[in-house]
Amino acid sequence: MYDHKYLLEFTTNVFMGVGCSRDDAAAVAAVLVAAELRDHSSHGMIRVREYYELWKSGRVNVTPDVRVVHETPSTAVIDGDRCFGMVAGVRSMRLAIEKAAATGTGWVATRNSNHFGIAGYYAMMALEHDMAGITVTNANPLVVPTFSVSRYLGTNPLAVAVPAMEEPPFVADFATTPIARGKLAVSEKKGEKVPLGYVQDAEGNPSDDPGILRRGGGMVTLGGDRVHGSHKGYCMTAVIDIFSALFSGANFGPFVPPSVAYLPVPENQPGKGTGHFFGAMRIDAFRPANEFREAMDQWIRTFRNAKPAKGEVRVMIPGDPEREAEERNLRSGISIVPAVVEDLKAIAGELGLSF
Amino acid sequence: MYDHKYLLEFTTNVFMGVGCSRDDAAAVAAVLVAAELRDHSSHGMIRVREYYELWKSGRVNVTPDVRVVHETPSTAVIDGDRCFGMVAGVRSMRLAIEKAAATGTGWVATRNSNHFGIAGYYAMMALEHDMAGITVTNANPLVVPTFSVSRYLGTNPLAVAVPAMEEPPFVADFATTPIARGKLAVSEKKGEKVPLGYVQDAEGNPSDDPGILRRGGGMVTLGGDRVHGSHKGYCMTAVIDIFSALFSGANFGPFVPPSVAYLPVPENQPGKGTGHFFGAMRIDAFRPANEFREAMDQWIRTFRNAKPAKGEVRVMIPGDPEREAEERNLRSGISIVPAVVEDLKAIAGELGLSF
Numbered sequence: 001m002y003d004h005k006y007l008l009e010f011t012t013n014v015f016m017g018v019g020c021s022r023d024d025a026a027a028v029a030a031v032l033v034a035a036e037l038r039d040h041s042s043h044g045m046i047r048v049r050e051y052y053e054l055w056k057s058g059r060v061n062v063t064p065d066v067r068v069v070h071e072t073p074s075t076a077v078i079d080g081d082r083c084f085g086m087v088a089g090v091r092s093m094r095l096a097i098e099k100a101a102a103t104g105t106g107w108v109a110t111r112n113s114n115h116f117g118i119a120g121y122y123a124m125m126a127l128e129h130d131m132a133g134i135t136v137t138n139a140n141p142l143v144v145p146t147f148s149v150s151r152y153l154g155t156n157p158l159a160v161a162v163p164a165m166e167e168p169p170f171v172a173d174f175a176t177t178p179i180a181r182g183k184l185a186v187s188e189k190k191g192e193k194v195p196l197g198y199v200q201d202a203e204g205n206p207s208d209d210p211g212i213l214r215r216g217g218g219m220v221t222l223g224g225d226r227v228h229g230s231h232k233g234y235c236m237t238a239v240i241d242i243f244s245a246l247f248s249g250a251n252f253g254p255f256v257p258p259s260v261a262y263l264p265v266p267e268n269q270p271g272k273g274t275g276h277f278f279g280a281m282r283i284d285a286f287r288p289a290n291e292f293r294e295a296m297d298q299w300i301r302t303f304r305n306a307k308p309a310k311g312e313v314r315v316m317i318p319g320d321p322e323r324e325a326e327e328r329n330l331r332s333g334i335s336i337v338p339a340v341v342e343d344l345k346a347i348a349g350e351l352g353l354s355f
Numbered sequence: 356m357y358d359h360k361y362l363l364e365f366t367t368n369v370f371m372g373v374g375c376s377r378d379d380a381a382a383v384a385a386v387l388v389a390a391e392l393r394d395h396s397s398h399g400m401i402r403v404r405e406y407y408e409l410w411k412s413g414r415v416n417v418t419p420d421v422r423v424v425h426e427t428p429s430t431a432v433i434d435g436d437r438c439f440g441m442v443a444g445v446r447s448m449r450l451a452i453e454k455a456a457a458t459g460t461g462w463v464a465t466r467n468s469n470h471f472g473i474a475g476y477y478a479m480m481a482l483e484h485d486m487a488g489i490t491v492t493n494a495n496p497l498v499v500p501t502f503s504v505s506r507y508l509g510t511n512p513l514a515v516a517v518p519a520m521e522e523p524p525f526v527a528d529f530a531t532t533p534i535a536r537g538k539l540a541v542s543e544k545k546g547e548k549v550p551l552g553y554v555q556d557a558e559g560n561p562s563d564d565p566g567i568l569r570r571g572g573g574m575v576t577l578g579g580d581r582v583h584g585s586h587k588g589y590c591m592t593a594v595i596d597i598f599s600a601l602f603s604g605a606n607f608g609p610f611v612p613p614s615v616a617y618l619p620v621p622e623n624q625p626g627k628g629t630g631h632f633f634g635a636m637r638i639d640a641f642r643p644a645n646e647f648r649e650a651m652d653q654w655i656r657t658f659r660n661a662k663p664a665k666g667e668v669r670v671m672i673p674g675d676p677e678r679e680a681e682e683r684n685l686r687s688g689i690s691i692v693p694a695v696v697e698d699l700k701a702i703a704g705e706l707g708l709s710f
Contacts, residue, residue, distance in 0.1 A: 070642065072459030072637070072640040073429070073458040074428070074429040074458045074459040074640070075459035075636070075637075075640040075641055077642065103427060103428040104427030104428055104430035105429045105462055107460055107636070109641050144661075145658060145670050146670075146671075147664055147671065148661040148663060148664060149662050149663070149664050149665075150661035150662045150670070158590075162597055162601070170593075172590035172593065172594055174584075174586075175587075177584070178578060178582075178583045178584035178587075195582055195583070197582075197583045198583075200664070203665040204666075204667065205664075205665070222577055222584050222588065223533060223577055224579070224583055227533075227550055227552075228533045228550070228553075228583075229529075229533035229534065229577050231529070231671075232530075232533075232577055235513075235515075235529050236527075236591070238525075238673060241654075242517055242525065245654075246517070246647060246651060246654060247636075247638075247641040247642070247647075249642055249650075252653075253657060253658065270653060271650075281430070281602075285427040285429070286430055286432050286464050286603065287425065287602070287603075291604075292602075295601050295604075295607075295626075296601060298607075299596075299601060302607075303500060303507060303593070303608065306499075306500055306503040306505035306507055307503060307505045308502055308503060308504070308559075309503055309555070309558065309559020309560075310504075310558040310559050310560070311559075312502040312503075314502070315503040315505070318593060
């Protein structure tokens with residue numbers, strides 16, 4: 001088990017080791033370790049090597065000029081200059097919060113960025129400012145539109161954080177596909193089939209083969225198939241792609257650059273890098289802040305006290321599982337799988353650090 | 356077959372007949388007829404009788420003082436004074452558009468309203484102003500959170516409209532459940548079962564009985580079950596409930612008043628009426644408008660040219676089916692089922708009109 005502070009320090013040193021400023025390296029480390037604490041280890045320390053390889057391949061600029069290229073009182077576009085996604089992410093969300101403080105809401109579209117970790121990290125930055133936060137991003141194309149076999153969409157996540165009074169905040173943070181890609185890899189390694197409704201084969205037939213993505217298959221959108229509303233999941237994923245790429249001038253859908261160095265960047269890209277979109281809304285731009293917070297307490301308590309289905313123990317509020325994981329992992333430390341530990345040791349060796 | 360202009364005029368006369376101003380009656384009629392044109396007849400003329408009965412029961416104010424109760428440069432809260440939802444909806448979206456013109460984006464939360472028809476109507480109002488539009492609303496509680504049997508959520512729709520250049524606009528407009536409630540009623544009348552993944556019974560077991568809602572059952576969220584991501588659908592539906600009710604001070608989840616007169620209003624309501632949320636975003640608050648529109652053309656053409664799955668003919672863009680229906684229905688007229696025609700004739704008789 002690793003203490004989160006140790007992981008923060010180590011990860012900061014890794015990214016300073018490749019040339020990032022202390023602030024930028026600390027931002028990357030903070031988001032990766034937050035993912036570990038919240039039990040989203042698919043977005044945690046496993047990414048250190050991926051980011052390191054991406055830097056080695058020349059696809060990340062560790063001394064970027066992250067800048068505002070356009071703005072109005074409530075909006076801005078930020079160009080990340082090929083930075084690590086966290087650097088652009090934190091900068092963009094801060095600007096959204098500043099604009100919200102001035103005009104009620106702030107909305108920042110970000111281009112020329114890279115993988116930014118868990119979307120929820122940025123949405124939650126709004127909470128301490130008495131604001132609700134919203135974050136979306138597009139991602140590597142692995143997902144098919146309804147009726148198609150073309151992998152034109154990412155697992156594009158949406159995160160929304162809303163503050164309450166005595167209750168912990170509402171934090172929804174989810175990919176807009178039935179499952180995360182990481183789950184497919186785990187099932188494949190175990191030699192297991194997956195339930196129908198996660199992936200399809202190269203012709204578009206339902207498949208239970210977790211390795212089908214390497215044979216022309218694709219992930220399906222939330223809903224699974226047309227009968228169960230996959231076209232609604234397609235709409236959601238498409239909306240997130242448009243917000244992330246079209247408002248910012250980043251690459252959309254099939255042109256989003258892979259977040260791993262071993263996959264090539266698509267040719268003839270219409271935009272710049274990966275795109276994100278950030279929003280901050282002052283709650284007192286709508287109602288007195290305390291009134292809003294008390295109403296959120298009532299919402300949360302009402303739903304937490306909903307009657308469980310037979311065999312279920314409780315009804316959860318979005319954010320409950322992650323918050324409980326964080327409390328546990330802060331106390332007892334973070335476990336990291338051996339293969340990732342080996343990667344971290346190897347990188348440490350290359351950079352003259354130790355892990 | 357009925358000409359849409361005839362339906363517009365008739366419906367306007369009905370709502371003037373119950374006491375609405377010409378403008379307000381025309382707003383109700385415009386949204387209902389737009390639903391018919393777009394083949395969303397579940398939100399079309401069938402609602403005339405429901406709205407009429409709701410007015411008779413005293414739950415709608417036909418001479419409302421719809422007013423802004425709070426605002427900042429980019430936000431406002433509107434109180435609908437128990438108006439027909441379209442009256443508050445059109446007023447709210449207009450204000451969002453005004454605010455976007457001034458500060459880049461405009462966001463209006465609306466309370467004390469009623470059923471407002473198709474969400475897409477309002478989102479699309481932004482298009483002619485070179486803006487993207489967003490609309491959500493909460494609705495009668497019929498939907499269960501994941502792991503629960505409590506019907507605490509509506510089929511809460513999300514609509515997003517984004518302008519293009521030569522291509523028609525992208526218009527997503529969908530309820531955040533696998534199917535609309537109307538489909539259950541149709542299957543029940545036909546004596547058919549429904550696929551698993553639409554509804555559950557009073558204990559939370561999967562059910563294929565379309566009448567199960569009358570026996571304590573509930574509709575499930577998009578995703579269907581936990582294995583297929585119903586918790587993500589729950590997150591979405593919950594986010595829409597919070598945006599519609601918490602930002603405005605309307606009723607949330609289980610307290611949302613039914614849109615039909617034969618179901619009672621819940622006791623001890625924490626808020627006012629039904630809630631909606633509207634957003635307008637100037638596209639040139641992010642990029643030069645023509646650049647944005649051309650990029651949207653490219654997005655739309657890319658996805659329209661995605662490879663169809665085996666047995667499928669084409670890949671659609673959100674908004675394609677409704678636009679094609681509208682072109683067809685404008686040309687050849689709107690067909691209305693006999694039971695609805697009878698309702699309209701009866702109402703016409705009561706109001707001294709003819710249908």
